[in-house]
Amino acid sequence: MAETERGILHFCGSNGLRQSEPSWRTEGWESVFVGTISHLFEGLDEILALYKVGPYLSMFKQSEYSQTKYITIPIVRTSLEHSLIDELSQKSVQIGDRSLSLRESITQKLKQDSEDILKHIMSLLPEINETTRANLSEIIAHRRSVLGSIMPIILDDFVEEIYLDRPGVPIYFDHQKYGRCVTTITFQEYEVPKIVTLIRAESNLHLDRSNPSLKMDLQIQNASLRFSASIPPLSPDGLHLEIRRARNRPFSVGDLVENGTMTPEVAAILLFAVSCRFNITVTGGPGTGKTTLLNALDMTTPTWWRKIYIEDAIESRDQRKHHQVRFRVDPMDEQLMKFSKSDEIIKCLHRSPDYLILGEIQTAEHSKALFQAITAGLRTIQTCHSGSASSLISRWKLGHDIKDDNLALMDVIVTLERPRPGESKRRVSEIIEIRRKVVDGLLEFSGLNVVYDSNQGVNDNWAHDGAFMVSAKDFGIESHVPALKNLIDEIRHNTYLPNFEILSEKMWSCGHPMMYNNQRT
Numbered sequence: 001m002a003e004t005e006r007g008i009l010h011f012c013g014s015n016g017l018r019q020s021e022p023s024w025r026t027e028g029w030e031s032v033f034v035g036t037i038s039h040l041f042e043g044l045d046e047i048l049a050l051y052k053v054g055p056y057l058s059m060f061k062q063s064e065y066s067q068t069k070y071i072t073i074p075i076v077r078t079s080l081e082h083s084l085i086d087e088l089s090q091k092s093v094q095i096g097d098r099s100l101s102l103r104e105s106i107t108q109k110l111k112q113d114s115e116d117i118l119k120h121i122m123s124l125l126p127e128i129n130e131t132t133r134a135n136l137s138e139i140i141a142h143r144r145s146v147l148g149s150i151m152p153i154i155l156d157d158f159v160e161e162i163y164l165d166r167p168g169v170p171i172y173f174d175h176q177k178y179g180r181c182v183t184t185i186t187f188q189e190y191e192v193p194k195i196v197t198l199i200r201a202e203s204n205l206h207l208d209r210s211n212p213s214l215k216m217d218l219q220i221q222n223a224s225l226r227f228s229a230s231i232p233p234l235s236p237d238g239l240h241l242e243i244r245r246a247r248n249r250p251f252s253v254g255d256l257v258e259n260g261t262m263t264p265e266v267a268a269i270l271l272f273a274v275s276c277r278f279n280i281t282v283t284g285g286p287g288t289g290k291t292t293l294l295n296a297l298d299m300t301t302p303t304w305w306r307k308i309y310i311e312d313a314i315e316s317r318d319q320r321k322h323h324q325v326r327f328r329v330d331p332m333d334e335q336l337m338k339f340s341k342s343d344e345i346i347k348c349l350h351r352s353p354d355y356l357i358l359g360e361i362q363t364a365e366h367s368k369a370l371f372q373a374i375t376a377g378l379r380t381i382q383t384c385h386s387g388s389a390s391s392l393i394s395r396w397k398l399g400h401d402i403k404d405d406n407l408a409l410m411d412v413i414v415t416l417e418r419p420r421p422g423e424s425k426r427r428v429s430e431i432i433e434i435r436r437k438v439v440d441g442l443l444e445f446s447g448l449n450v451v452y453d454s455n456q457g458v459n460d461n462w463a464h465d466g467a468f469m470v471s472a473k474d475f476g477i478e479s480h481v482p483a484l485k486n487l488i489d490e491i492r493h494n495t496y497l498p499n500f501e502i503l504s505e506k507m508w509s510c511g512h513p514m515m516y517n518n519q520r521t
Contacts, residue, residue, distance in 0.1 A: 002044060007035045007079070011050055011057065032057055032075050033082055040071065048178065055135040056152040060178050066422060070173075070181040072152040074139045081136060084125070088117060089143035095120050106145065106202060107221055113141040146194040147220070149185045154223050154245065160424070161244045161287065166237035167192055174287070180422035192231075192239045199229055205331070207231060215331040217313040222248055226313045250317050253296045253500045257491075261289065261416075262428045265458045267500075268488040269431055269451060271300055272480070273412050275504045275513040276471060277355060277379040283386040284416035289426040290383040291315050291359075293416060297381065298357055300500040302508055308351055310344045311359035325351070342369035349376050358382035364400035371406040389413040389432040389448055404445035408436035411467035413448075429454045433466040475514045483507075483516040 001010040010031050030052075034040050043061060048068065050059040056072050063069040076082050088095065095116050104112075118137035121128060128136075142151040153159055153173055162173040167189045172182045187195065200207050203216035212234035218225045224246040231239055251259075257267050273280055274297050282290045295317050301307065306323045309316045312331040318324070329339040341358075342365045348356055361370055361384040374380060386392035392413060396402040415430040430453045435446035449463035462469055462481065472480040490503065507513040 001029075002041050004041050007033055009034050009040060009057075030075070031077060032073060033078055034073060035079075035082070040073070053152050053156045055139050056155075058152060058156060060175075060181065063182065066179070067172075068175070068178040068181045070153075070175075070183045072183075075135060077132070080125075081128075081132065084121070085136060085139055085143070088120070088140045089148075105219070106147075106198065107219055110141050110145060110221065113144060114138050117141055146191060146198055149187075151220075153183075153185075154220055154225065154243070157248050159245050161242065163243075164239065164241040166235070167239055174422070174424065176424050179424055187239070189238065195239065195241075196229075196231065199227060203227075209233060215313050217315070224248075226315060246315065250295050250299070251292050253300055256293065256296055261293070261426050263457075264491045265488055266428050266431065266452055268484060268491050269458070270297060270412075270414065271491075271500055271504065272484050272487055272507075272513055273468075274300055274381070275302075275507050278411035278467060278471070279374055279379060279409060280381040280412045280414065281361075281392065281410060282381070282383045282414045282416065283389065283392045284429075285385065285387060285418065288416040288418045290385075290416055292426075293414065293428075294357070294359075294381060294383055300504045301355060302505045303501065305354040306352065307355050307357060308348055308353040309357045309359070310341055310348070312341060313359075315359065316357060325353075341366055345369040345373050348373060348378060353378065356380040360384065367396055367400040367402055371402055371409065374409045375406060386415075388415050389430060393448070405443050408434060408443045408445040410434050411471075412451075427454055428452070433463065433468055435463050435465045436467075436470065437465050472514055475512060477514055480514055483514050486517050487513075 002008070003010070008031050010029050012029055040059070046062040048060045048062060050057060052058070052075065053072075055075055057075050059071040059073070061069040061071065074082075074085060076085065095113070114137045117140050118133050121133050121136060142148040145151070147154065150162065150171060153162055153171075158176040160174040160176055162171065164171050164187060167187050169186060170183055171185045171187070172180060175181050196207055199214060199216065202218050203214065205214055205216060207214045207229060209232070212232065213228075213230045215226065215228045218227055226244040226246075228242040228244075229239065253262075253267050253271065256262050257264055262270070270280075280297075282294050284290050295315070298307070298316065299319060301322070303321045304323070307325070309324065309326040310329060311326070312329050314326065314328055316324075316326060327339075327344050329341040329344050345356075345358065345366075346369055356373065356378050358370065358380055359382065361367055361382050370380065370382065384392060384395075386395055393407060396407060397404070411434055413432050413434070414428060416426055417429040418426050431451040432448045433451050435449050437444050437446050446465055449466045450459055451462070451468075452458050462479075468480045468484075472478065487503075487507070507516040510516050
């Protein structure tokens with residue numbers, strides 16, 4: 001609801017949705033000053049949604065070409081507050097009196113700047129209330145940062161990935177609900193050196209002409225980010241950025257069932273495989289949700305397992321009740337590599353993990369280290385880019401020179417897909433089990449068996465030489481099917497949603513997941 005003469009936009013503060021009654025007749029409304037000549041008053045009927053992100057209002061409007069138009073504004077109530085933000089955001093205005101520590105992170109700097117600005121506003125305008133001072137100081141601290149223009153996007157928990165193709169062109173991002181969103185925000189050439197300096201300082205890695213690409217993880221306030229940056233000569237048009245944002249509350253397996261990423265039957269198969277400590281690879285194209293699924297499965301493991309993580313950018317989640325050891329290795333972009341992922345995988349042979357979580361397997365060297373660890377008896381779960389299980393096997397065999405007898409030790413490959421580019425919908429498209437046999441005492445790769453595909457559903461024809469049946473027989477039982485059916489029945493009853501960890505521990509209380517029954521006491 002708009003009051004154009006006063007330059008005020010009213011919105012429902014609780015959820016951003018419109019109400020049928022005006023703001024002066026009902027509760028739950030908030031107001032924001034945007035100015036009397038603001039373009040925001042145009043096309044109000046095109047608004048899809050608006051909601052608060054910290055001290056900002058995020059607005060989503062209909063646009064053409066299957067994209068959504070994104071607008072963000074600071075939440076201020078008066079023209080005085082608006083002017084105060086504009087004035088104090090200028091870096092020429094000295095605020096605070098402290099020497100900047102070279103070891104200070106961007107989050108620490110933003111926090112300290114916000115505190116200094118809050119004190120400055122209090123001395124200038126003591127009549128402004130505490131809440132307003134806090135909001136204004138946070139907005140101003142953001143604007144004085146090189147990433148200030150995209151802070152409302154960075155802080156939004158519905159944002160999945162942010163893109164800058166090159167300086168001077170609009171930034172766009174992928175939203176969990178509204179798909180691909182376009183902005184009017186950009187970074188200009190004069191801002192690039194500041195961004196590069198920030199990335200170098202936060203990562204302690206090289207980003208220059210001799211090492212023109214970099215991947216690193218970065219925490220900004222409550223947002224966990226993975227930055228991928230490229231500069232000339234690799235990126236001839238200038239700085240290129242991809243910023244992946246992890247949700248503050250990670251998706252659980254239950255969440256992925258509810259949002260349609262997987263069916264309850266798929267959840268049961270994957271939970272069963274993880275509980276049995278199968279060697280699992282999650283594959284799919286870029287942005288299909290591989291890490292999201294891996295983290296969701298990781299959270300289902302029993303609390304007593306000792307888990308070791310090896311990642312070049314920390315994308316795993318801190319699980320307070322679990323036994324976790326995490327190692328960060330240098331990304332493959334780093335030419336002066338000190339900590340090799342392959343070396344750390346091999347070192348895990350002496351670190352006694354119950355499960356080894358490897359993040360992304362990217363190179364032939366990574367793949368060889370992975371299969372060396374598996375042949376030595378370690379149980380692993382990881383991601384790897386590919387379009388399907390078949391193409392992943394081809395990549396391993398032809399591109400990474402992995403032998404068939406090694407491939408036979410992989411158990412399950414899960415494929416994710418994004419049916420329409422730019423949209424938020426993802427789904428598990430396929431689960432396959434590896435088939436294997438022993439000939440003259442030697443293990444042989446016998447091919448693949450489709451356990452599930454999104455068109456046909458679950459395939460009840462389990463291969464006698466597939467990973468599931470072979471594992472059951474190794475455990476001394478005829479088939480895994482009764483235990484799996486019990487698990488599917490348990491999940492369909494939603495007894496343990498969303499806490500699948502309890503269900504995993506319940507399976508082990510039967511002696512082993514292969515012996516699971518769902519009799520309720």
